[in-house]
Amino acid sequence: MNNLIYYFLLFILYSIIGWCIEIIWVGINKKELVNRGFLIGPYCPIYGIGSLLIIILLKDYYNNPLLLFILAALICTVLEYIISYIMEKLFRARWWDYSHLSFNVNGRIYLGNSALFGICGIALSLIHPYVNELILNVPSNISYIIFATLLIVFVFDVLTSVKIVSKLEMAAEAVKKDYTGELKEIVGSILKEKSKLLKRLALAYPKMVIKKKKSH
Numbered sequence: 001m002n003n004l005i006y007y008f009l010l011f012i013l014y015s016i017i018g019w020c021i022e023i024i025w026v027g028i029n030k031k032e033l034v035n036r037g038f039l040i041g042p043y044c045p046i047y048g049i050g051s052l053l054i055i056i057l058l059k060d061y062y063n064n065p066l067l068l069f070i071l072a073a074l075i076c077t078v079l080e081y082i083i084s085y086i087m088e089k090l091f092r093a094r095w096w097d098y099s100h101l102s103f104n105v106n107g108r109i110y111l112g113n114s115a116l117f118g119i120c121g122i123a124l125s126l127i128h129p130y131v132n133e134l135i136l137n138v139p140s141n142i143s144y145i146i147f148a149t150l151l152i153v154f155v156f157d158v159l160t161s162v163k164i165v166s167k168l169e170m171a172a173e174a175v176k177k178d179y180t181g182e183l184k185e186i187v188g189s190i191l192k193e194k195s196k197l198l199k200r201l202a203l204a205y206p207k208m209v210i211k212k213k214k215s216h
Contacts, residue, residue, distance in 0.1 A: 005147040009135050010055070011048035012150050014124075018047020038087065038095055038165075041157045046083050050076045054121050055128060062125040072121020077114040084108040091165050 019042050039045070054072050061068045085108065088094055099107035138146070 002143075005143055006135060007052060008147060008151065009138075009143070010131070011045070011052055012043065012154065013048075013131065013135075014051035015043035015045050015048030018044040018051075021047070039157045039161050041153065043154075046079065050079055050117070050120075051124055053079065054124055058121065058125075065122055068121055068125060069118035072124075073114045073118035076117035076121070077109050080113070080117075081105070081108045093165075 022044055053075050057075065058068055058071055061071060084094065084096065094107070097107045098104040098110040098113065101110045101112065103111035135143075
């Protein structure tokens, strides 16, 4: 299998798993379902990126759980801080905030989450061999189709999400708290309105054509 396809499929798969973890974890803490992440689809790319970094950089430490725990926690914590900073500067909003928790740094990272990253690193070392085998067993012709389909969907999602969020006038508290839930609702309502408009245009188009023909 082509390396690009292989790593992209891993990225998408672990992004989806990360989204599921976020949904469950936040659901338990907030007692409600919140569609997490920046994108519209059911994936959190930060988990995909973190997983790839662990797989590529830490594969030689899979047999050393303590060192793997420390390095995975360190790598993913740095990644979380960088992503939080970049997204806040780009969109003037935070997708997560830990200011209310102890041992946090600028509300972007905190010790408890770092420990969870370390645990996830160990869990990843246990499940990745099976995931790796599953992906490598996909026939080449099918893998190309899956890759092309997922890539188109993902790129479209990124472009759509960036376009919508970048045009929003953020509330003052958007950079002072976890604003994911509010943003998801806003984006969802905009997409719903656009889909209604497209549906009305699709229904009106045949009538417009008929009317035009009659006028001639």
